[in-house]
Each structure stands twice: as structure tokens, then as C-alpha cells.
Amino acid sequence: MDLTTAEENYLKAIYHLSDGGKKSVATNDIAAEMKNKPASVSDMLRKLGEKEVIEYRKYYGLQMTESGKRFALQTIRKHRLWEVFLVEKLNFAWDEVHEVAEQLEHINSALLIQRLDSYLNYPKFDPHGDPIPDEFGDVRARPRVHLNEMEINQTGQIVAVKDSSAAFLRYLDKVGAYIGARIKVLDKVEFDGSLEILVDQKKTLFMSKDVAGNILVQQS
């Protein structure tokens, strides 16, 4: 069974809004996420129900089926692999990749994705630090802590940022706090929660509690 591009996009939106198929999702919220009208969503939900990628009872909401989750994860996998390609090979900036990956994720070729994965050396995380599902849809989720919650002398690796506005990403780029950077908390100021951070065993960096609250770290 094959899905259209539109169906893939709906499934992906539903997957994200439902927190991986755990929660129920409102028609209105899907419409907001997809930037279209609730009436269009209702229609699509009926179709997705017929294809059995969701279980749909009208007026009562929906549940993703196992099949639906697999499809969503495949699309997410492709999106994130392409993001890695764009950043690592074509030197795109973090904030330039989304639009293009949004198109590339719908290219249909199992061989292409296998080869791309291999070419990129089987990355486990995308440039924003989000995990890349493997070909079976398995995700190796790492425990994450907000940087502002870490204690002095604790170490880890930056794995994600919460605020992905262009301005914030530019700031991070400037200070060298890229995804994958190894960090160590050197000092913490009591009264405002600001931090002194060692980045990649070289640069030290002062950071406000607010900024640190937007950075996720895998502790090690």
C-alpha cells in the first residue's frame, strides 16, 4: 500500500501532535499545524481511516495504528537523513534545511535511502539533535537534561535546541555551541542561574539561564 504526499504529511503531523501516537489529537489542531481548514482535515481523516493507518471514529478523535506509526517514522527518517545531508555535505545552515527536506522526504526509493544512510555514515541524530529512526522505525532515544539543570563539573553533549528561531541558531553558531559539541559546566552563578561552560575542551562561554533552558544535553 502506498501513501500520497498529502497523506504522508498528515500522518507526520498527527505523529508529532500525538507525541508518537500516544495522545489523541483534535481536528482543529491538525488543521492549524497543516495550515489548512478543519473541513479538509475531516475529509483526510476519513481517507486515512479507510487505509487503516489511523483508527477513526467521527467526533471522537483518532488513534494511530501500528502501520500508521511505521509510515510516519519512515517519513521522519527520510526527512532527518536529508537534513544531515544538506548540512554536512552541502553546507546548509541549520535554519535553511527544513523547507528543502520537507520536499526531499517524499522521494520514493528504498535504495536511495539505504545508500544515503550509508554515505552519511549511519547518523543517529539530525542537525537539530533529533533522533533518526532506523529502517525498522526504532529510535534510540537518549536521556536529555536542560543545560540550566546541570550541576558544576557535569559533562555531556549538546543534542538539541528547543527554540529553533533563526536568531537563536545564529547565536549558537557564533559561540560554537553546535549540536554534538561536548560541554562541561565549569561554574554556576547562584543568584541568576547563569553558567560558565567549557565547549569542546577549548573555549569557555558564559550563558544566561534563559539561553541554557533552551539547550538539551545528553549527560555522559
Next chain:
Amino acid sequence: MDLTTAEENYLKAIYHLSDGGKKSVATNDIAAEMKNKPASVSDMLRKLGEKEVIEYRKYYGLQMTESGKRFALQTIRKHRLWEVFLVEKLNFAWDEVHEVAEQLEHINSALLIQRLDSYLNYPKFDPHGDPIPDEFGDVRARPRVHLNEMEINQTGQIVAVKDSSAAFLRYLDKVGAYIGARIKVLDKVEFDGSLEILVDQKKTLFMSKDVAGNILVQQS
């Protein structure tokens, strides 16, 4: 003005069938090339006429406009750049790339194509030896000769093959006669036209007139 994927595919087909916009093309031939029905083609020609990428007088055939040629060349450029990527970076075989490139050519991002071009080191020819138009649609066409028409001691570079059946491509791969290979005609047998070829100043190779007739060489 933007074109849909279907419109891009029609323009590309028309460009090829009309030999770069020079000849007129029959509705039936477009239908055959696109594997759909003449009625569908008529309809699309009307639309393409309205968008002024072709000049269309019903029953009388069509002419590509300058705008139409530019669009077609951009699509061809993207297709061939992706083919280079698939073969050189992802290790696709010559006969595996077409289908996937057919999808990738419709990805819409000027930046992506610029970066891809740069990443591939501004290739001038695709893996089949067909020229890649530059971003302005200019094509550096090289004079080509069939290998069987070359004389003893003449040299050149293989730029294309006419028969692109998987069997033929496998044969060429096996004997090392890939696109770009530098060749020299060492000897020519009078009575059957078969040739002795030096490939890349290393291997010598015997080749029937028939095989040589399917290989195009840029003389140098």
C-alpha cells in the same frame, strides 16, 4: 511563474521530441512518450499555451517559446546533476539512476541546485555522457563521432552510449569503457570494421564494429 510537476514533465518531453525546440511535435508522439492518452495531451497543451511556455495553435502543432526552453533546460539540468550525484556519491549503477532522478528533478530550491553543483565540482556531463546545462541554460555541446568512424591513431574521450540497455552497460563496465575514459584507436580490421582500442593508456580492448557504433567519442 511556477510550473507543476506534470507541466515540467510535459515540457521536458516536448524539448526532447522537438530536438531542443527546433522541430514541431505531434500530440500523438507526446502521448506515446508520456505514456498517456492524446486527449490528455491536448488539454495540457492548452494549459502550457496559456502559461506561454509554448505557442500553441490547435491542429497545427506547437513551438516552444524562449521561456519554455529555459524551463525545460532547468529541469534537464537538475535531472542530470542528480544523476551525477547518485552515481558518483551514492554508487548507483548507470542503469539504476533514471527513476530516482525523475523524482529528484522536481525538487524546488535554487540554493540546493547551486550547492549540489558545487559539491559535485561543476560537472559538465552526466553519467551517460549527456551535457549538463549551466544555470543560464547554456550547453557546452562537444562534437561527437561514433567510435567505429574513427581512424587509427586518433584519440578522444567516451562521452555517451546510444544503446543504454542494462546488458550493454554491464558489458562496458566490465571492459572498463566507462564515460570519460580516454581512448586511442590502435588498429582497425579492414574486412569486418572491428577495432583495437587503448583505454586510459593501459588496457587494450578488441571491439566489434557493432559495439563501437553504439559508443560516442569526443575527439581530441
Next chain:
DNA sequence: ATTTATTTTTAGCTATATCTAAAATAATTT
């Protein structure tokens, strides 16, 4: 120069994916 055959176009239908406006259902408030 008619007739016949071929090619091309039109008319009307189907499917996808969107929309607006109205109707139906569920949730909230008084």
C-alpha cells in the same frame, strides 16, 4: 474530388486535495 483513414480536440466523467457555508454533534455555561 470524394471517400477513407488518421490525428487532434472537445465533452463529460473520475479521483485527489483543497475550499466555504451550513448542518450536526459535543462541551460549556448559566
Next chain:
DNA sequence: AAATTATTTTAGATATAGCTAAAAATAAAT
């Protein structure tokens, strides 16, 4: 509990891109 509000669905459009069957125009053959 009834009325009001919010959410969701249906009904009926529109646009794209294909189809079949029939009509119209052009080309070929007698």
C-alpha cells in the same frame, strides 16, 4: 436542564490531471 458556544462533519464548489467516447479537422488514398 436548557441555552449557548465550540468543534467537527457534511454538502457542494474549484483546480489539477488523468480517462473514454464522440466530434472535428487534417491527411491520404482511390
